[in-house]
Amino acid sequence: MQRIINDPDQVVEDYLKGFVKAHKEIVSATGHPRVLKRVLSPQQGKVGVVTGGGSGHKPAFVGYIGRNLVDSVAVGEVFSSPTAKAFHEAIKAADGGSGVAVLYGNYAGDNMNVKMAIEDAGDDGITVKTVVANDDVASAPAAQRHKRRGVAGEVLMWKVGGAKAALGGSLDEVVEVAQRAIDNTRSVGIGLAPCTIAAVGKPNFTIADGTMEFGIGHHGEPGMFVQPIVSASEMARIALEKILDDFGFEHDERLVVLVSGLGSTPVMELYIFYDEVESILTAKGHKVDQAFVGNYFTSLDMAGVTLTVMKLDDELRELVHLSAHSVGFHQE
Amino acid sequence: MSEGFNEASGSIIVRDLIQVIHEQRAYLSEIDGAIGDGDHGINMDKGFTLTARRMEGQLLGMSESLKLLGDILVEEIGGSMGPLYGTFFKKMARVSKGIGVVDGRVLEQMLESAYQGILTIGDARVGDKTMVDTLDPALQALKLANSAGRGFSDALDAMVEGAHAGWQSTKDMIARVGRASRLGERSRGTLDAGATSCYLIIKTLAQSMKELSK
Structure with a gap:
């Protein structure tokens, strides 16, 4: 393992310091060492949008703090949920008096810590509602959707929820549309090489040379x-097949496609993959209304890709297209 | 052996817990690495070690020490283990606050409250391959020993035996909650990391309580 670190047990503290220094126009520290917020948040009267999760997924989660996106983020250890306290402080940092939407991914630790944080926020008189992302089709069968993990589809949930809040939506409206966004989103990942948590020092799983792990x-x-391992075209074909089967589309649809690298795959290869994805969708009569290709939600130094597809309706389309700016996301 | 010990002089229990988690840091991470993400020992040790530092120079009773440990786990560790073990120790602290003498009955109430707290916050039940599989039989064995009128020392032994059997039973289980549940059938054949740390905690708790009762 060759890494650019100081103390492997302090990587989160250390990167947050650098992050705040590098992006001081957008993000600022708060009274809690594991909570960052947008410089301009909270905004009086606007619904606060909060997320949070373990570290190691750059630019998620802190990279989505920004204009028309997320107001504040609770930061956990590498691959480990933030504390209830951090979620609570993030909720306070986003509260502009109109309630707070916590939009996060479906993991046991996050569920518990958010639950505890909401109780504490209730004591402060802040109304909090949640949307729990479960876009990973490979993590449980369709009949057990509530068990599915949240992965790169969370980005689109934040985009939509953040846009709705920025346009003056009420807490109920923000939560409803963010829920609809994630309900209309499916993802699947393909891993080519494992990742290493610096404090552990070695990969905690293996993907044998010449193979790939689907899902x-x-x-x-x-x-x-x-x-x-197969060609980019074949990877795109099987990933899309899994997603489209799960959707069970009956019509030609307008879609958002998000292709995210898992950390160490060259972005160039993501475009090779995307080319085939769009070709297949177009051939099936669907229209890719908006594409995002890059490192949007990574897993340390894992090699591979996540394919995410969201089905649009008129409101989702308007919200996806609203301009937005953060460290990890830019939309004209 | 007398029946119980004074709560106010029981902070050594928490110091012993801190020591055992620190010693077993690598072992817990290794077990976790088999079907989890390999950080269980690291995260636990971080919280327990922090508690040791905060305890320095303070005169605390058992309840206050358990509360400090629980608060630190909830407020500073996160993950799944922060809220679960945080709740576990905070509940034990609340039940034993100002209790005077800690004996088999008091320990039963402490463990019962801790167990209920975990059931409330998490989704795990017996058989899901989690810390609950250690905790439930430990508590049942303790209850049985107490109601049979066995002494504190015997009750502690029974509790540890129950915990041990429960911990070992996780080896043949399929994980149904938490990160390992994504593995399905592939989670069989490995001990659960949370059940392992729970066994270490209960065993240490019993040893320390026996020492205090001498």
Whole structure:
């Protein structure tokens, strides 16, 4: 393991310091060492938008603090949920008096800590509602959607929820549309090489040379199957097949496609992958209304890709297209 | 052996817990690495070590020490283990606050409250391959020993035996909650990390309480 670190047990503290220094026009520290907020947040009268999760997914989660996106973020250890206290402080940092929407991913730790934070925020008189992302189709069958993990589809949930809040939506409206965004979103990951938590020092799972793991999770959770590695076109075909089967589209749809690298895959290769994705969708009669290709939600130094597809309706389309700016996301 | 010990002189229990988690840091991470993400020992040790530093120079009773440990786990560790073990120790602290003498009955109430707290905050039940599989049989064994009128020392032994059997039973289970549940059948054949740390905690708790009761 060759890394640019000081103390492996202090990587989160250390990167946050650098992050705040580098992006001081957008983000600022708060009274809690594991909470960052937008410089301009909270905004009086606007619904606060909060997220949070373990570290190691750059630019998620702190990279989505910005204009028309997220107001504040609770930061956890690498691959480990933030504390209830951090979520509570993030909620306070985002509260402009109109309630706070916590939009996060479906993991046991996050669920528990958010639950505890909401109780504490209630004592402060802040109304909090949540949307829990569960876009990873490989993590549980369709009949058990509530068990599915949240992965890169969270980005689109934040985009939509953040836009609705920025346009003056009420807490109920923000939560409803963010829920609709994630309900209309499916993702699947393909892993090519494992990742290493610096404090552990070695990869905690393996992907044998010459193979790929289909359906891998954002922390290396095992996928659906391991098979010999195939071409970018073939990867795109099987990933899309899994997603489209799960959707069960009946019509030609307007779609958002998000292709995110898992950390160490060259962005160039993501475009090779995307080219095939759009070709297949177009051939099936769908229209890619908006594409995002890059490192949007990574897993340390894992190699591979996550494919995310969101089905649009008129309101979702308007919200996806609203301009936005953060460290990890830019929309004209 | 007398029946119980004075709560006010029981902070050594928490110091012993801190020591055992620190010693077993690598072992816990290794077990976690088999079907989890390999950081269980690291995260636990971080919280327990922090508690040791905060305890320095303070005269605390058992309840206050347990409360400090629980607060630190909830407020500074996060993950799944922060809220679960945080709740576990905070509940034990609340039940034993100002209790005077801690004996088998008091320990039963402490453990019962801690167990209920974990059931409330998490989704795990017996058989899901989690810390609950250690905790439930430990508590049942303690209850049985107490109601049979066995002495404190015997009750502590029974509790540890129950915890040990429960911990070992996780090896053949399929994980149904938490990160390892994504593995399905592949989670079988490995001990659960949370059940392991829970066994270490209960065993240490019993040893320390026996020492205090001498």
